[in-house]
Amino acid sequence: MKILIIEDDLETAAYLSKAFREAGITVDHASDGDSGYFLASENSYDALVVDRMLPKRDGLSIISELRAKGDDTPALILSALGQVDDRVTGLRAGGDDYLTKPYAFSELLARIEILGRRKGGREQETTYRVGDLELDRLSHEVRRAGQPIPLQPREYRLLEYLMKNAGQVVTRTMLLEHVWDYHFDPQTNVIDVHISRLRSKIEKDFGEPLLRTVRGAGYMMKAGG
C-alpha cells in the first residue's frame, strides 16, 4: 500500500512516515498544500492523510478539488478542530474519514489500512466468511460450522462490520462510529462489553477463537494462526 501524507509539521510527518513504514506502508510526504495537491494529482495512492490546516492551501480544498476532477482516492482528514460541526464540514468536502488531533497512531493506522483497502471493496459481497463463521448479508443470518447463531440487530451490525474488515484492526472508536453512529468518546468500556457478549455468542462451544483483541489498538476478526 502507498499513501501520501500532507502535513506541515515536519516532526509529526517524520514520526508518521517512520511508523507507517514499519507497518509496511510506502509513504510520500508533502509539507504544504500546493505540493500536496500536485503529488496527489500526479501519482496514484491508495489513501491520503491530509492535515486540515496547511500553509498555502487548505486541506479541505485539496480534497474537494481532487473530487471535482473525479479522483476518489480515499482521504483521511487530520484536524485539531474536533467538534461535531467541523467533522461534518470535513466529510462534506469529500473526506472519507476524520481524525482529531491528538490521536493514537494505532487509530490512524487502523483507519488508513481500512481506507486503503476499500478501493477493492467488500461492499458487493453478499456473504462474509471468516474461518467457519458465515454471515449472509441478504438474509441477515449468521452461522458457525453450519449452525445458526441468533443475534440481536446491533450485534449483527457489529459482527458485520468486523467481518467486512476481517484481517484488519478495528478500533473501539471506529466501532462506535460505524455501528452506533456515535462520534464521541463515551469514556467507559462500552464497546468491550458488547464485544465480549458477541464473543460469547459466536465463540462459546466452538473451537477456534476468531474475534481477537489487539492490545492497545482494538479488535480483529481473523481465522487461523
Place this chain on the structure above:
Amino acid sequence: MSRLRAMLSTTAVRLSALYLGLFALCAVALVFYVTSISVGMQHDRTQEIILSELRVVAGSYRRSGITGLVRTIERRSRQPGANLYAISTPSGELIAGNISSIAPGVLDLEGWTSTPFRYSRLGDGDDEEHLALAQVIGLPNGMRLMVGRDIGEREQVRGLVRQALVRALAIMFAGALAIWFFVGRRALKRIDHMSEASKKILAGDLSQRLPVNGSGDEFDRLSLSLNTMLGRIERLNEGLRQVSDNIAHDLKTPLTRLRNRAEAALSADGGAAAQQEALEQMIADSDQLIRTFNALLMISRVEAGSSTAQMSDVDLSGLAQDASELYEPVAEEQGVKLTARIAPGISIRGNRELLAQALSNLIDNAIKYVGDAPAPEIGVALHRSGDEVRLTVTDNGPGVPANRREDVVKRFVRLDESRSKPGTGLGLSLVHAVAALHGGHLLLDDAQPEAGDNPGLAATMVLPGGK
C-alpha cells in the same frame, strides 16, 4: 467651537433647517396668493362702486343739467365716508367736489385711471395725501367729471398681510432655532453618553451598559439591543475566562503528575519492565488529559451556541433507545439493572450528536455513582409533558444533596472528593450546556425522596417543543 460645529452637523439640525426652509417657502407662496386674490377682489369692488356712483351722478345730470350735477355732487360729498367727486373746468380748476388737490394729469385722460394716483381731500391737512382709483368723464362743455374711491384700505390690507408674513417667518425661525438647540443638543448629549459608555466597554469593562432612559425612543431601542448584545458577549467572555482558569487550575495537576511519572521512570531502577509500565501509564494519563481538554472545548463551544447551525430533526425516542441499548450490557456487567421507559415517536429539533453525548454522560454518571446501593438500578425515561419533552435518567444511589445541586453542574466540581472514580468532572456541565443550547434546562432532583439514605438522583433534561 468644535462643539458648535458638531451640533451644526447633527441630523436634528439638518432636518430642522430643511423643515424651516420648506415651511418658509410655502408660507411666502400662500401669502402672495392670498394677497393677490384679495387685492384683485377689492379692485373689482372699487370699480363696481364707482360705476354705480357714476350711474346716479349721470342720472341727475341728464335730469337737470350741470347745475343738477353740481348739486348732487356737493350733497354726496358731504355724506360721511363719501366717495371722491370732482368737477373741473377745462383749464383744470376744481369747481365742485370734495377734493382739494389732485396729482397733475389725472383729469386729462378720460376713462379709468390706469394707476392709483395721489390726492388731498377737502378739510384734511395739506400734507395728507391718499391714493385713489377713479373714472374720469369729459362733459360736453370741456369740463371734466371724476368719480373715484380711496384705496387706502386696500393698501392697508396689503401692508397688514405683509407684516403678518414677516412676523410668522420670524416666529418660525425662532421656533426652528429652539428646536435646533433643544432637540439637537439633547440628542448630542445622549450620543455623548453612549460613546462614553462604549469607551469604557472598549477599555475592557464588559459589565458597563449603555444608558436607557425608558422613553422607548430610537436611542433607547438602540441602547437596548446593543445592551442585549453586550450581555451575550459578556457571558461568552465569562465562559472563555472560566475555561482558561480551569485550564490553569485543573489541567496543571495532571500535567505535573505526568511529568513526575516521566521523571520517576527515567530514574527507575526497575529496569525495562518498570519503564514499560510507566510509559503505558503515561499514555493513559495523557489520554485522560486530552479527553478533559476536548470536553472543556466542547462545553465552551456549545455554550457559545456555535453548534446551533447543525440543528436537524432528531428522533429522540430512537436516540434514547440506542443509548439504553448501548449501556445496558455495561450496567449488567457491573450488576446494575437498567430499565428503559421510552415513549415512542418523540422527536425534537436539535443536534443529534450533542443530545446523544449528553444522554450518555447522564447514563454513564448513573452507572458510576449508583455505587453500592443494595439493588443498584438505573432508569432511562422519555416522555412528553405538556409542550415539553423530558428525558430523565434516575438511579437509586446516594444522590446529590439539595445544597450541592447547583455546584455539580459547574466545571470540574465532583462530589467525590477523593476522585477515586474515573472522570473529568465535566459530564454534567456538558449536559447542562446542551440542554441550554436546545432552549431547555437540566433539572436535578431526588429520584425517590422517601428512600432515606439512598434517595438517588433524577437528572432530567427538560427540552422545549417536540412533536
